[in-house]
Amino acid sequence: MSKFVSNTLNQLKVLILLSIAVxxxxxxxxxxxxxxxxxxxxxxxxxxxxxxxVKIKEALPLKIPAFAWASxxxxxxxxxxxxxxxxxxxxxxxxxxxEIGTVILxxxxxxxxxxxxxxxxxxxxxxxxxxxxxxxxxxGSAIVAQxxxxxxxxx
Amino acid sequence: MSENTKVNQAPEESMxxxxxxxxxxxxxxxxxxxxxxxxxxxxxxxxxxxxxxxIPMVFTMILSLIFTPDVFGRVVPAFKKLCGEKxxxxxxNSMMLVLLLLGVKMGTAAGPNLxxxxxxxxxxxxxxxxxxxxxxxxxxxALLLGMRREAVGATVSICREPTLGLISEIYGINSxxxxxxxxxxxxxxxxxxxxxxxxGSFSVLSGLDPRAxxxxxxxxxxxxxxxxxxxxxxxxxxxKDEISAFAATSNIMTNVTGLYMxxxxxxxxANFLYKLFVGRREKKNG
Numbered sequence: 001m002s003k004f005v006s007n008t009l010n011q012l013k014v015l016i017l018l019s020i021a022v023x024x025x026x027x028x029x030x031x032x033x034x035x036x037x038x039x040x041x042x043x044x045x046x047x048x049x050x051x052x053x054v055k056i057k058e059a060l061p062l063k064i065p066a067f068a069w070a071s072x073x074x075x076x077x078x079x080x081x082x083x084x085x086x087x088x089x090x091x092x093x094x095x096x097x098x099e100i101g102t103v104i105l106x107x108x109x110x111x112x113x114x115x116x117x118x119x120x121x122x123x124x125x126x127x128x129x130x131x132x133x134x135x136x137x138x139x140g141s142a143i144v145a146q147x148x149x150x151x152x153x154x155x
Numbered sequence: 156m157s158e159n160t161k162v163n164q165a166p167e168e169s170m171x172x173x174x175x176x177x178x179x180x181x182x183x184x185x186x187x188x189x190x191x192x193x194x195x196x197x198x199x200x201x202x203x204x205x206x207x208x209x210i211p212m213v214f215t216m217i218l219s220l221i222f223t224p225d226v227f228g229r230v231v232p233a234f235k236k237l238c239g240e241k242x243x244x245x246x247x248n249s250m251m252l253v254l255l256l257l258g259v260k261m262g263t264a265a266g267p268n269l270x271x272x273x274x275x276x277x278x279x280x281x282x283x284x285x286x287x288x289x290x291x292x293x294x295x296x297a298l299l300l301g302m303r304r305e306a307v308g309a310t311v312s313i314c315r316e317p318t319l320g321l322i323s324e325i326y327g328i329n330s331x332x333x334x335x336x337x338x339x340x341x342x343x344x345x346x347x348x349x350x351x352x353x354x355g356s357f358s359v360l361s362g363l364d365p366r367a368x369x370x371x372x373x374x375x376x377x378x379x380x381x382x383x384x385x386x387x388x389x390x391x392x393x394x395k396d397e398i399s400a401f402a403a404t405s406n407i408m409t410n411v412t413g414l415y416m417x418x419x420x421x422x423x424x425a426n427f428l429y430k431l432f433v434g435r436r437e438k439k440n441g
Contacts, residue, residue: 011252013178014178014248014249014252015252015255015256017178017181017182018185018249018252018253018256019256020182020186021182021185021186021189022189022256024186024189024190025186025189025190025192025193028189028190028193028194029193029211046256046259046260047256049259049262050252050255050256050258050259053255053258053259054252054255063317063414064410064411065251065410066251066255066258067251067254067255067258067377067406067410068258068406068407068410068411069258070255070258070259070262071258071259071261071262071265071403071404071406071407072262072407073259073262074258074259074260074261074262074263074265074266075262075263075265075266075269075403075404075407076266077262077263077266078262078263078265078266078267079266079267079269080266080267080269080270082266085266085267088263089263089266089267092259092260092263095260096260097257097260097261097264097381097384097385097388097399098210098211098212098385098388099189099193100253100256100257100260100381101210101212101257101381101382101385102189102192102193102211102212102215103185103189103253103256104212104253104254104257104377104378104381105192105212105213105215105216105219105348105378105381105382106184106185106188106189106192106215106216106218106219107185107219107246107249107250107253108216108219108246108250108348108378109188109215109216109217109218109219109220109223110181110184110185110188110219110222110223110238110242110243110246111243111246111247111249111250112220112223112344112345113219113220113223113224113225113226113238113242113243113246114223114224114225114240114243115225115344115345116220116223116225116226117225118341118345119345122338122341122342122345123338125297125300125301125302126309126335126338126339126341126342127342127346128296128300129293129296129297129300129302129306129309129310129338129339130309130314130338130339130342130343130346131342131350132292132293132296132297132310133289133290133293133309133310133312133313133314133339134313134343134347134350134351134354134379135292135354136288136289136290136291136292136293136310137285137286137288137289137312137313137371137374138288138351138354138358138371138372138374138383139285139288139358139361139363139371140284140285140286140287140288140289140291140371141282141283141285141286141288141370141371141374141405142282142285142358142361142363142367142368142370142371143285143288143363143367144278144281144282144284144285145278145279145281145282145285145366145367145370145371146363146364146367148277148278148281148282149275149278149364149366149367152274152275152277152278154274154275154278154366155364155366155367
């Protein structure tokens with residue numbers, strides 16, 4: 001088996017495992033309101049777009065992460081006028097960003113699992129500076145956006 | 156935590172090093188943690204004039220920090236069999252992939268809103284420069300705390316993987332600048348998502364429009380964007396779709412421009428600010 005194929009299969013395997021985790025989490029959140037039929041099709045569509053975006057990232061020499069390709073592809077597929085847009089929207093509507101987010105943070109939490117000791121190595125100074133940096137980027141962007149939206153008369 | 160922004164590596168390549176047992180343990184663990192978070196549910200409580208909304212993913216993140224080899228595994232050594240080094244490594248490698256599911260879903264929120272996004276185009280582009288807010292308030296603060304060249308690395312951006320790569324290429328990872336960038340990077344990994352989920356709900360108090368705040372959520376880190384935008388959505392549920400659309404689009408822009416912004420604008424600005432502040436102080440003292 002070529003490296004390309006085995007790589008892709010591995011990525012698909014992980015994506016499918018994660019999708020099942022998302023579906024179960026979704027069921028835990030909303031119970032019997034979940035439309036399994038549409039949710040599974042929606043998840044298959046999401047996984048398909050995800051794997052295509054990984055391949056685009058790997059094929060292009062640009063330093064643009066697969067995440068950006070994933071959003072861009074699904075944006076194009078759901079633009080008004082795109083023939084598949086109503087179908088894609090109807091199916092993916094069953095999956096909510098909230099539950100995907102929950103699974104993401106579960107993975108994120110576990111992935112730093114062996115680095116808890118690093119907390120002790122961090123000085124209180126860098127923790128404070130980082131917090132100020134986070135606040136700076138968030139409100140920096142928000143204030144610029146607010147001013148421009150206001151200048152345009154959109155808000 | 157390997158983020159979506161890890162552009163130079165292909166971490167998923169090493170996936171072959173894991174057994175079926177690793178994959179299943181990892182899968183069972185994230186499912187249990189996620190379900191537990193959803194069962195705890197969304198809780199909001201008033202703080203001062205506003206409210207803090209804690210969404211399920213925050214509880215999941217806290218639980219998953221506890222159920223790790225380093226914490227729970229030390230108390231109950233048997234737990235390391237379910238979640239040990241290998242499973243942690245598996246999680247690290249899956250991070251990029253799990254974020255893609257969210258990327259796709261957020262794109263589907265953006266597509267139908269395309270006319271609105273185009274109308275807000277100027278704001279979406281210009282708010283990228285708002286990311287320089289990191290150093291505008293971070294640099295003076297770091298210098299006051301006694302940092303020197305570390306401050307340049309620590310405040311040049313929110314220090315995700317691309318910045319880490321850039322700074323270590325220019326200054327070396329063991330340089331003062333490298334130590335600074337590493338510090339902010341680590342704090343972001345450990346507390347970023349939790350911090351931003353609180354900030355996301357509390358930020359509404361600033362009086363800024365939720366659409367402007369949504370654009371601010373897209374800052375180039377998948378997990379922080381998720382946390383900030385989800386708790387903003389939970390706080391202003393009537394604008395859910397718009398928030399999701401603006402956050403997703405802003406995140407695409409930061410992803411695309413991030414590294415180039417860092418190299419061409421942020422780093423020169425940080426060095427300029429450093430000279431400005433430190434130069435002035437040295438003149439005063441000497």
